[in-house]
Amino acid sequence: xSARVFYVMYKECIHIVRDPRTLAMILLxxxxxxxxxxxxxxxxxxxxxxxxxxxxxxxQSRDLIQAYRASNYFDITRHxxxxxxxxxxxxxxxxxxxxxxxxxxxxxxxxAGKGQISFxxxxxxxxxxxxxxxxAQTIAQAQSxxxxxxxxxxxxxxxxxxxxxxxxxxxxxxxSVNFMIPGxxxxxxxxxxxxxxxxxxxxxxxxxxxEQLNVTxxxxxxxxxxxxxxxVAISFFCxxxxxxxxxxxxxxxxxxxxxxLLALSLLFLxxxxxxxxxxxxxxxxxxEAMFLSFFTLLPAVFLAGFLFxxxxxxxxxxxxxxxxxxxxxxxxxxxxxxxxxxxxxxxGEVIALxxxxxxxxxxxxxxFRKRLE
Numbered sequence: 001x002s003a004r005v006f007y008v009m010y011k012e013c014i015h016i017v018r019d020p021r022t023l024a025m026i027l028l029x030x031x032x033x034x035x036x037x038x039x040x041x042x043x044x045x046x047x048x049x050x051x052x053x054x055x056x057x058x059x060q061s062r063d064l065i066q067a068y069r070a071s072n073y074f075d076i077t078r079h080x081x082x083x084x085x086x087x088x089x090x091x092x093x094x095x096x097x098x099x100x101x102x103x104x105x106x107x108x109x110x111x112a113g114k115g116q117i118s119f120x121x122x123x124x125x126x127x128x129x130x131x132x133x134x135x136a137q138t139i140a141q142a143q144s145x146x147x148x149x150x151x152x153x154x155x156x157x158x159x160x161x162x163x164x165x166x167x168x169x170x171x172x173x174x175x176s177v178n179f180m181i182p183g184x185x186x187x188x189x190x191x192x193x194x195x196x197x198x199x200x201x202x203x204x205x206x207x208x209x210x211e212q213l214n215v216t217x218x219x220x221x222x223x224x225x226x227x228x229x230x231x232v233a234i235s236f237f238c239x240x241x242x243x244x245x246x247x248x249x250x251x252x253x254x255x256x257x258x259x260x261l262l263a264l265s266l267l268f269l270x271x272x273x274x275x276x277x278x279x280x281x282x283x284x285x286x287x288e289a290m291f292l293s294f295f296t297l298l299p300a301v302f303l304a305g306f307l308f309x310x311x312x313x314x315x316x317x318x319x320x321x322x323x324x325x326x327x328x329x330x331x332x333x334x335x336x337x338x339x340x341x342x343x344x345x346x347x348g349e350v351i352a353l354x355x356x357x358x359x360x361x362x363x364x365x366x367x368f369r370k371r372l373e
Contacts, residue, residue, distance in 0.1 A: 008226025012200065016230060026196060030188045030238045034245055037184055038177055045131040050074040051095040053086050058106030064117070067143045068099060073135040086120070096122045097132050109147065170338045181246040182337040183306045186329040188242060189265060190272045191297055193235050197228055197276025198289040206285065224365055228273045239265055255340030264332050264350060270357030271325040278364035300326040325356040
């Protein structure tokens with residue numbers, strides 16, 4: 001490394017240290033975002049507020065209510081006096097589900113061995129509704145099996161049918177946080193490096209110091225290297241910070257190689273740093289650079305499989321996701337952390353990420369050199 005690159009790095013570090021707000025934002029933002037999103041973004045639906053309308057009031061109806069209350073899915077905290085009251089409270093959003101047990105439910109069970117109930121679910125949020133729907137059916141089927149066994153007097157294991165022994169790999173407890181935290185690692189890496197790299201170079205242009213650098217013997221490539229190197233070091237510090245919080249706070253296990261994760265993260269930084277440099281050549285102010293950074297991040301979030309599975313998207317969006325580097329980093333991070341896989345499994349994603357990194361960084365650096373010249 002030449003002395004000129006070292007002095008540019010030293011100058012950039014002085015800029016970072018002299019701006020305590022930016023430094024605090026760089027160091028604290030990953031922690032705050034990880035904790036907030038780690039708790040907020042979850043697909044685990046439990047303790048759904050539920051209201052009951054028991055028009056039968058028999059031991060059979062109380063047993064059914066107790067079966068729903070015993071599950072972790074429904075919190076039965078109120079009994080309605082009428083269907084109108086139940087509907088009004090669900091419309092208001094106070095309750096997300098309602099169990100209606102009609103009069104004669106217990107009598108029908110005793111005489112015919114069958115009874116009918118209604119389960120109302122607020123479907124305004126499809127993810128919550130689908131989970132509640134499946135849970136309501138599962139609990140009702142379990143209660144039906146128990147009633148059938150009591151009536152027939154046969155052990156459930158002696159009943160004909162297919163016995164299933166499910167095995168969940170990689171995430172046995174099926175905790176959504178184990179899926180979200182690795183995705184947040186890739187997301188935060190892209191956001192930090194893209195945003196602060198673009199702001200750093202635009203700040204030089206706003207303050208007029210970029211012209212002072214132009215009259216020095218420093219080459220454009222050395223200037224780029226000196227400007228981005230401190231943010232690479234900060235990004236790896238933030239990566240270690242995020243991994244520590246994920247492991248010790250959220251209990252997310254790391255089953256793969258941390259060294260491999262760091263190496264491939266450096267490869268991913270080629271694309272994010274290149275994107276930040278490219279934005280700096282387009283933006284004329286720090287506010288514009290910040291806006292463009294957010295503008296490039298939002299499509300990547302939706303097309304990288306962070307929140308929604310790519311297989312559920314329309315075919316056109318699935319094809320569009322192949323030009324989003326964050327998609328490949330999501331697969332790499334989740335594969336290493338959750339599955340413990342290595343380069344042999346991730347070879348396709350690594351090659352794609354390397355191609356994107358080299359192309360994006362080269363184009364951005366060339367455009368930046370032209371702006372300097």
